[in-house]
Amino acid sequence: MEFNAFRKMLLKKGLEAGFSECEIYYTQGESLSISVYEGEVEKYNLEKSKGLSFRGLINGKMGYSFTEILDFDALNMLIKNAKESALNVESDDVQFIYKGDKNYSEVKTYSEDLENIDPAKMIDLVLNIEKEAKSYDKVANINGCKISYSSSSHSIYNTNGLELNNKSNILMAYVVPVVEDNGQKQDGIGYSIVNSIDKLNPKEIAKDGIKEAISKLNGSSIESKKYKTILYKDAMASLLETFSNTFSADAAQRGLSLLKEKEGEIIGSEVLTIVDNPLLDNGLGSTPFDDEGVATYKKELVSSGRLNTLLHNLKTANKANTKSTGNGFKASFASNIGVECSNLYIEAGDKDLDELMKIVDEGIMITDLAGLHSGANSISGDFSLAAKGFYIKDGVKTHPIEQITVAGNYFELLKDIEVVGSDLKFPMSNVGSPSVIVKELSIAGK
Template identity: 60%
Template structure:
């Protein structure tokens, strides 16, 4: 049975069962993950996945069900499961099946140049990256991972209100984690690249990026506990922003899980800070012309020059707040219910180069890496206490690498205490991005 036949029968049986409106959400994906170790293919995993979820409204309640198989038995299961689930719901939240928008923006998230690549070329790429690491520096003793990954996927949404949407995306990237050893001290670094064409993946550049980072950490030492002028490198700031981006969800504020409740149109950050959610970003890892409810997506400034202008909404939270959806109703998988999630979420870049950021800092600490974010960051209060690494900065230059320190602060206070924002906006294998920033109010604990 093909998808169109399945859909027609499913919607008919759902209507007969009492559903007022029904919808299917379909994902079809494929991924190839190649891992290289010591010039051999350690693993070669080709995964294909298909999934269909059904949801329908009955008596004002919405029920979900899902399947991987398109047959008559699945149709009956989907209808019965969703109906039983809906009848068990006790909350009175209004639910929606969306009829769609008049216009959807074109989004660049699929590149034919990386479709149908020869796996042999991807294997060779991984071998070359690993080999270049050892050729670049004799102190490379091992790798903590060397992978080349290609994935593609297609999403389709169709419902009884006439909505019919389809979008496809693909991505190719490679990374390596070289481990170096000098005088008994081991350090690692990461080299990576996201590409829209395999020709963009230069093994020497990726290897150099990882090895140089590892070399820069050699002879790291702790510093004494004190108050330091502090800059947070773009990749470190990304990890921090990733841990706390959920506080901008209207679902979190409505459940009392975010301190941003009732803070719209107030200053919550420095005037230097603009935070953007942009699902229309070319080749962004979370770019899409519509969300998983079929709402057209658009670029929006969540924080504009320090002022909270909007929270992220799906249809349900928007109804509660008497506003419109921001196109952020997403599912974590085909089998999940719709929640509120950011797309490409980032701090807008400023005007200072990285070197100018260090010059402005003068003397202080550059944090390049945070660890322990899952256990050391409280998204409700905003408090964090994290192990960190970085560099001591003197006269606007890196003086020596620093580790074995703990950085403590509060995310909400940090946003208010950002003094400068760099122009080095980066998305390190992530849909969350940030430039390097200078901030006050952080506590640095060392020896």
């Protein structure tokens, strides 16, 4: 059945079945990913997907159902399953079908330059990336070389008259070269995320990966003690992402975040500002509205160290007697509404990496963190992680360091940030950070 006819009929039947309000969330998309190895295409995956979820309020309870097939049988199934779902709800939380906002911001999430992208051109590009990487000395192997394109659209329609549509697309490519010297191997990654295929530069992607890999060669451990530390942008972004759920009002209300009822309090240093910005052009988490239809906006979660707000959806906002921050999102069309960040990042300062090293004078730079899923407690903030990086002396990098463990507490780390760099970057994620100087971190080495 044609979608517009299906969704009108579904909303009509929903009201006739006793729902006081009901809503449809519809998403569809496609993705093409191509991996190469030794000059040949190793994997070629083309996927198309679509799905529809229905939810409705009946006797004050919210019922959910979903389908991937749009036909007459699905109409009755969706209403029946949503009714049964509502009957099984034990929570007394107030749920909402949103009426909409007067204005929705414009944000760049879709590039016409990527429409009708030529798979043959994608193959040529990714083969060239591998070829460029293998042309360097010391390259022992390529651990991965891939290019991928994805596009998606999502729509919301409800019985309050709300009709919203947005679409997005993106193209990315990466290579992971492995270099070897004196029997030691190290890898690096070069990548690019673009909104036009003509902006992909195989030489630059390969060069970045090789440069990172070579810089790690011949590393050694260091003495166990506390060091003044630069957390390089990628490492700091991975920490911020690991602990991003601490900003969720849902987590706080369930006792799973130490930021519960801390709005207005100082939780970080005065140089720290943390932003959630769904209106960032071409950001991986950008959208003009969340999955409840609430208009999104840029917000400073932390301003100069002070916690301003947690992230809310309609349910958590009602509990806290405040407004939704437009962060009600689904993990997929088949899931319920949760609370998630959009584009989360630490606002950049005005010092480049060389200036940060001069400020440190002697200390270390952490560039890689491993074990984030098992070695970090998102509730307490404690972490103990394997790390790699560089030793800094007289304000410059001297030699790579490895076989070390960095330990600390995330919430204390936020308070110990002394300088924020200017090199903000999103490492193939919707969470980004510039490099930062931390007063000191405990390092376990030799």
